[in-house]
C-alpha cells in the first residue's frame with residue numbers, strides 16, 4: 437500500500453492505482469474523516485446538502501437479474517407492477533417534491549433499456565418537470581447515443597446509471613448485461629452532454645478490495661461523474677441478496693470519505709439505506725463529505741426517512757438545502773400546508789410575514 441500524501445489529496449486525478457485507494461481506506465477513521473472534510477471544504481460550501489426526490493415512473497417486471505433488485509421479474513418480492521405513469525401524474529409528484537424543498541427530480545424506470553414510444557412519453561415528463569424549475573434526472577437502463585441525445589433535447593440535466601460494484605465482483609450480481617454495457621451507456625450519456633450520476637451499492641457481500649475498485653473505476657472515468665450515489669444495500673425479501681450480512685457502518689462511512697477524496701468536485705450522495713441508519717451515522721457520512729441525499733419518504737420501491745425526520749435532522753446538524761445555481765434557496769414559498777424541509781423554515785416564515 438502507498439501511504440497517502442495529505443498535501444496531494446484534493447487534486448483532480450484519473451489515474452488512481454488500487455494500492456493508493458486501499459491505503460486511503462486503511463487510514464485511521466478520524467484521519468480519513470479529517471482529510472475528506474478538508475477536501476470537501478476546498479470544493480464545496482460547507483453544511484449544505486443537495487436534495488433529490490425519486491419517483492418510480494414504471495415499476496417492476498424488469499427482465500434483468502440484478503441480485504439486489506426487488507423489481508426484477510425473476511424474484512418473488514411481492515412488488516406490484518405498475519405501467520408507465522401518466523405525464524400529468526408525474527408533474528403533480530414533481531410539484532409536491534419542489535414544494536417540500538427538493539431541487540432535483542429523478543424519474544426511475546424498471547427497464548433494461550427504454551423503447552422509442554416509452555422515451556417519447558418520458559421526454560414529455562422531462563419537459564413538464566423542467567418547466568416547474570426543477571433539475572431533471574432519469575434512470576431508464578441502457579441508452580444508445582441517439583436516445584441520450586433525445587433526452588438531452590427534452591431538457592434532461594442528469595442521467596443516472598450506476599456501475600454498482602467492481603468489475604471483478606460484477607458477475608456475481610448481474611449476468612444479463614456486462615460491465616462494458618454500463619460503460620458504453622455512460623459514454624453515450626457524456627457524448628450527449630448530459631451530466632452523469634453514477635455510483636454503486638455497498639453491502640452486497642463484496643470484499644474491501646471490491647469497494648476500492650468500484651470507487652477507483654468511477655474516479656478513473658474520463659470525467660468524474662457530477663453526482664456519485666453511494667447506496668447501502670436495501671436487502672429486500674425474495675431477492676438473492678436478502679440474507680446478506682450487514683456491512684460494518686464504519687466501512688460505509690469510509691466508502692463515502694474515499695469517494696469524496698477521489699472525486700473532490702462531485703456531489704457524493706448518501707443514497708439508499710438511510711432509513712436504516714441512525715442520525716449519528718448520517719452525521720458521520722456528512723462529515724465524510726456526503727453532500728446530497730434522496731429526499732422524500734420513498735426511494736423507488738422501498739422506504740426512505742420521512743420528510744419530517746430529515747427536516748429535524750438537518751436542523752439539529754445545522755445543515756441547509758443547497759439552492760439551485762443562480763437562485764436563492766427555495767424560490768417559491770412552500771404551499772400552505774406543505775412545509776419546506778430545509779433548515780430555513782424560520783427564514784421562510786420571516787419572508788412570508
Ligand code: SAM
Pocket residue numbers: 498504505506544545546547548575576577578596597598600636637667668669670671672708736
Ligand atoms: N433499471 C435501471 C437500471 O438498472 O439502470 C434504472 C433503475 S435501477 C433501480 C437504479 C439503481 O438503483 C441500480 O443501479 C442500483 O444501483 C440501485 N438499487 C436498486 N435496488 C437497490 C437496492 N435494493 N439497494 C440499493 N440500491 C439499489
Ligand code: DTB
Pocket residue numbers: 490506544575596598635636665666667670707708735736737738739
Ligand atoms: C441510485 O443510485 N439509487 C436510487 C437511484 N439511483 C435510482 C435507487 C435506490 C433504489 C433502492 C431500492 C428501491 O427503492 O427500489
Ligand code: SF4
Pocket residue numbers: 498499500501502505506507508545546547548577
Ligand atoms: Fe431492472 Fe434496474 Fe432493477 Fe436491474 S436494477 S432489475 S435493470 S430495475
